[in-house]
Every structure is written in C-alpha cells, then in structure tokens.
Amino acid sequence: MTILVIAEHDNKVLAPATLNTVAAAVKIGGDIHLLVAGQGAGAVAESAAKIAGVAKVLVADNAAYAHQLPENVAPLVAELGAGYSHILAAATSNGKNILPRVAAQLDVDQISEIISVESADTFKRPIYAGNAIATVQSSAAIKVITVRATGFDPVAAEGGSAAVEAVAAVHDAGTSSFVGEELAKSDRPELTAAKIVVSGGRGMQNGDNFKHLYALADKLGAAVGASRAAVDAGFVPNDMQVGQTGKIVAPQLYIAVGISGAIQHLAGMKDSKVIVAINKDEEAPIFQVADYGLVADLFEAIPEFEKLV
Amino acid sequence: MKVLVAVKRVVDYNVKVRVKADNSGVDLANVKMSMNPFCEIAVEEAVRLKEKGVATEIVVVSIGPSTAQEQLRTALALGADRAILVESADELNSLAVAKLLKAVVDKEQPQLVILGKQAIDSDNNQTGQMLAALTGYGQGTFASKVEVSGDSVAVTREVDGGGQTVSLKLPAIVTTDLRLNEPRYASLPNIMKAKKKPLEVLTPDALGVSTASTTKTLKVEAPAARSAGIKVKSVAELVEKLKNEAKVI
Numbered sequence: 401m402t403i404l405v406i407a408e409h410d411n412k413v414l415a416p417a418t419l420n421t422v423a424a425a426v427k428i429g430g431d432i433h434l435l436v437a438g439q440g441a442g443a444v445a446e447s448a449a450k451i452a453g454v455a456k457v458l459v460a461d462n463a464a465y466a467h468q469l470p471e472n473v474a475p476l477v478a479e480l481g482a483g484y485s486h487i488l489a490a491a492t493s494n495g496k497n498i499l500p501r502v503a504a505q506l507d508v509d510q511i512s513e514i515i516s517v518e519s520a521d522t523f524k525r526p527i528y529a530g531n532a533i534a535t536v537q538s539s540a541a542i543k544v545i546t547v548r549a550t551g552f553d554p555v556a557a558e559g560g561s562a563a564v565e566a567v568a569a570v571h572d573a574g575t576s577s578f579v580g581e582e583l584a585k586s587d588r589p590e591l592t593a594a595k596i597v598v599s600g601g602r603g604m605q606n607g608d609n610f611k612h613l614y615a616l617a618d619k620l621g622a623a624v625g626a627s628r629a630a631v632d633a634g635f636v637p638n639d640m641q642v643g644q645t646g647k648i649v650a651p652q653l654y655i656a657v658g659i660s661g662a663i664q665h666l667a668g669m670k671d672s673k674v675i676v677a678i679n680k681d682e683e684a685p686i687f688q689v690a691d692y693g694l695v696a697d698l699f700e701a702i703p704e705f706e707k708l709v
Numbered sequence: 710m711k712v713l714v715a716v717k718r719v720v721d722y723n724v725k726v727r728v729k730a731d732n733s734g735v736d737l738a739n740v741k742m743s744m745n746p747f748c749e750i751a752v753e754e755a756v757r758l759k760e761k762g763v764a765t766e767i768v769v770v771s772i773g774p775s776t777a778q779e780q781l782r783t784a785l786a787l788g789a790d791r792a793i794l795v796e797s798a799d800e801l802n803s804l805a806v807a808k809l810l811k812a813v814v815d816k817e818q819p820q821l822v823i824l825g826k827q828a829i830d831s832d833n834n835q836t837g838q839m840l841a842a843l844t845g846y847g848q849g850t851f852a853s854k855v856e857v858s859g860d861s862v863a864v865t866r867e868v869d870g871g872g873q874t875v876s877l878k879l880p881a882i883v884t885t886d887l888r889l890n891e892p893r894y895a896s897l898p899n900i901m902k903a904k905k906k907p908l909e910v911l912t913p914d915a916l917g918v919s920t921a922s923t924t925k926t927l928k929v930e931a932p933a934a935r936s937a938g939i940k941v942k943s944v945a946e947l948v949e950k951l952k953n954e955a956k957v958i
Binding site for chain 1: 720722725726728735747802803804807826827829830831832833834835836837838839840841842843845846847848850851853863866867868869870871872873874875876877878881886887888922923924925926927928929930931932935937938939940941942943944945947948950951955957958
C-alpha cells in the first residue's frame with residue numbers, strides 16, 4: 401500500500417493541516433508520498449521532505465498549478481494517483497475543491513472529512529452537522545479521502561529526509577483562470593491551528609465591538625472566530641466563520657462570546673478541550689456544551705476578562 | 710441562457726436528528742423535510758439571473774424519492790420554469806448523483822449549472838465538483854458572487870484565507886455558499902401557479918446510469934456527549950478556574 405497525500409500550501413509555506421493529513425496516512429499504514437503541486441514552491445517541497453514519515457515528495461511545478469485551480473490540479477492528481485491505494489487531502493477549501501473532482505475522474509466515491517481511521521478501508525466521519533458519526537467502509541480500488549485536521553494530532557514537521565522528485569506532467573484545461581484574491585491579513589494565530597479561540601456571535605451587535613474580542617485574544621495569544629450570524633450580519637468576514645459549513649476548530653480553549661449555540665455552530669467547535677460560554681441569556685443552548693458558563697453582559701465581562709489575564 | 714439548478718430534499722435544518730437504536734442510521738420518521746438551505750440559495754441565484762435578463766429558462770432537478778416533488782414544487786414557486794425528478798428510493802452517493810446530473814446536463818445542455826455546496830444531511834460537499842469532472846466544465850465552488858458576462862462567468866469564492874475570484878468559460882458549474890444571496894419566500898399566487906408548471910419524472914435506468922457504490926455505511930452512532938459543565942458567578946472565578954482547574958491559560 402502506498403498513500404498519496406496532497407500538500408496544502410500557498411507556494412511559499414506548507415500549511416499545518418498537511419501534518420494532520422499525513423498523520424491520518426500513518427494510521428492507514430504503508431509508504432507515504434507527498435505531492436506538492438504549485439509554482440515556484442521549492443521551499444514548500446523542502447519543508448515537505450522533512451516531515452516525519454514521508455518517503456517521497458513529488459513536485460509538479462508549473463504556472464498551471466499556481467493557484468490550485470481544480471480543472472488543472474485534479475487531472476494531475478488523478479493521473480499520479482492511479483498507482484496508489486489511497487489519495488488523501490486536508491478538508492480545507494482547497495482539498496474540498498479539488499479532491500471530489502479527482503474521485504469522479506477515477507470513477508470512485510470520495511469519503512469526506514474523516515475523523516478517525518478504523519482500518520485501511522474503514523473510517524469514521526461526522527454527518528448531520530456532527531449529530532451522528534458514520535462508520536463507512538470502502539471497497540474502491542483507490543480510496544479518495546479528505547481528512548478533518550482536528551481528528552488527528554499532527555506528525556512532526558522535522559525528522560524526515562524524503563527524496564524529492566520532479567513531475568513533468570502538465571495539465572492545463574484552459575476552462576478556468578485565476579482573477580484575484582483578497583486574503584485576510586492578521587498577526588494572530590490561524591483559526592484552525594490556534595490553541596485558544598475567542599469567537600463572537602450576534603450578541604456582539606456590530607463589527608466595531610469585535611475590538612473587545614481582539615484585545616482579549618491578543619492578551620491570550622488567541623485566534624478570533626465568529627458564528628454564522630455574526631458573519632451574515634456583516635460584522636466580520638467569512639474566513640472567520642466557525643461551524644458546520646465554516647471552519648472546524650478544536651483548540652485547547654474555546655471562548656464563545658454572545659453566541660447562542662445553534663447546532664450548526666456547535667458542529668464546528670464542540671470537540672474543543674475546554675469550552676467557555678459568556679452570554680446574557682442563561683437559556684442559550686451554548687451553555688449545554690460549555691465547561692464553564694458565565695451569565696453576564698459581555699460588554700462588561702470581556703474588558704474585565706482582559707484585565708485579569 | 711438556460712440554467713440548471715439541482716436541489717436536494719433533506720431533513721429541515723432546525724431539526725436535531727437522533728440516531729436509531731439499532732445504529733443503522735438516523736431516525737427520519739415524522740421529521741420535517743425541506744429543501745437543503747444551500748440549494749435554496751442556488752434557486753434564488755438562478756431566479757435573480759433570470760430577473761436580470763441573463764437567464765432565459767430555469768430547469769430545476771432533484772435526485773431522490775417521489776416525495777422530493779415537494780421541493781421541486783417549492784423551486785417552481787420561487788421562479789423555476791420546469792422541473793425534473795430523477796426518482797430513486799435508494800439513498801445515493803455523491804458520485805451516483807453526479808452521474809445522473811451529467812445525464813440530465815447532456816439532455817438539457819444548460820450553460821450554467823448551480824448547486825448547493827453541500828447537503829446538510831450527508832455533509833459531503835462533493836456533487837458539484839464531481840459533476841464538473843464528469844462534464845469537463847470549469848467549477849466555481851463556495852460562491853459568494855456570480856457574474857455572467859458574454860461567454861464566461863466570474864465567481865468569487867469563499868476560501869479559507871478570505872475570498873478568491875476565478876473566471877470560468879461557459880458552460881460551467883457553480884456551487885453556492887451562504888453569502889451568495891438571501892433566498893426569498895414563495896408567494897401564495899406563485900405557489901398556486903407552480904402546481905401547473907411541468908414536472909417530468911425520470912429514472913436512473915431510463916437515463917442509462919448505474920448507481921452502484923463502493924462505499925458501505927457499517928453503522929451510525931451518536932457522538933460522544935460532553936459532560937455538563939458548571940456556571941461561574943464572576944469573571945474572576947472564571948479566570949481562576951481556567952488557570953488552576955482547566956490549566957488552559
């Protein structure tokens with residue numbers, strides 16, 4: 401068995417989710433190869449070669465792969481992946497965009513967002529916003545899988561010395577082109593990798609009030625997230641959304657501020673180690689999953705919280 | 710321009726589902742069913758394209774049981790022109806659904822296909838991308854903005870780091886994210902009119918598509934429950950607990 405893992409990166413830096421995906425591959429067992437498809441991603445390939453447990457790094461360096469356009473990357477992965485037993489990618493927006501296209505090209509089902517590996521062909525995955533956990537078994541010749549990072553502790557980023565091999569194959573479908581991107585810039589930790597996450601909901605009332613959460617987050621070294629209600633209301637941008645269809649986080653500490661706790665939000669954070677809820681409505685469902693609940697006006701509680709840490 | 714919209718009948722998003730005692734699945738008996746929320750956004754986007762004069766005809770398609778006609782009628786009431794149900798009593802995997810939709814695309818030849826990015830029951834997030842692979846079309850997934858101009862469509866996508874815009878040649882596949890639009894409600898006169906709009910029923914066999922799957926669900930369990938926590942009386946007590954009891958700050 402040889403497993404192909406698709407590296408998540410921005411041509412400059414290897415994303416941490418790759419380490420969790422490799423961890424899932426280690427649990428499946430067998431040789432692990434990593435594919436770095438991009439443009440000018442030499443530094444990423446170097447990092448990839450150092451990951452513990454990776455035997456080989458394949459590098460497909462071409463302008464067609466620069467922006468991870470699925471029309472170009474999926475045929476590459478399908479071509480290379482045909483010789484593997486498993487193809488894995490992180491369940492990031494890139495992984496979710498590319499991998500189902502790969503699976504369909506290979507004429508196999510895809511198994512989405514696994515949270516555990518039971519055996520080489522059997523996996524667990526959440527369904528119904530995490531209100532049920534399905535155990536699924538695949539008889540496909542090639543198992544195409546996206547991996548939910550929070551389900552697997554990352555492997556060590558250092559310690560390996562994989563061979564790096566260039567891949568010449570170029571796929572340029574010509575059906576799509578990259579126009580531009582607007583990426584959020586922040587000095588705070590990345591939401592899905594942070595040890596502490598402070599999230600705000602509708603109770604924040606407006607975007608300006610998020611400054612209270614930013615101040616607390618900076619004291620704690622935390623990332624800042626939001627509920628769908630806060631994003632829909634335009635308080636904060638979509639990349640901050642935690643939930644069933646946003647980001648899935650499982651930090652050591654999750655502080656939910658002014659969040660009622662809809663099941664769609666809980667789906668994105670209920671695997672956090674410790675959950676704190678601050679809400680003035682004592683009936684809010686968020687308190688049912690909170691380890692520590694504080695019924696209080698967040699505009700008084702948050703500045704006080706900030707002072708005390 | 711003809712637009713094809715795919716919709717799925719799912720458990721209503723307000724329902725908290727329960728796992729069956731025999732672990733064979735979740736209990737959907739006597740549970741409210743609705744159109745998948747992302748599919749509602751897909752229908753709304755198509756209707757807006759028609760109102761702008763970009764789309765000329767909206768065909769809505771669902772793959773599912775005969776009761777999915779309810780969701781198709783809802784889409785017709787919202788502004789779709791006609792409906793197709795590919796009837797299958799079995800629960801189908803995304804690849805099978807994508808193959809059936811491919812057969813419908815071959816038949817209907819739409820310029821744009823809009824789907825929800827994921828269904829809130831299986832949470833797969835696969836069908837649009839798979840349909841794009843099978844048709845060879847470009848894909849604009851997780852769309853927050855769709856602009857058709859000439860023979861291409863610009864799609865702004867919600868990605869992990871923020872937003873990304875891609876340009877796709879038509880025909881193309883778009884999957885919707887939450888912020889694309891806010892779906893309208895169907896008016897009573899439109900609900901009445903929708904009853905008279907055409908609804909064609911097909912079968913996978915008639916479309917010549919095999920829906921065999923390589924994935925088997927062995928069991929479905931309830932997730933591990935979190936034990937009930939405590940209420941603290943003050944911020945000071947909270948900080949003390951986090952420092953000394955939970956040891957997380």
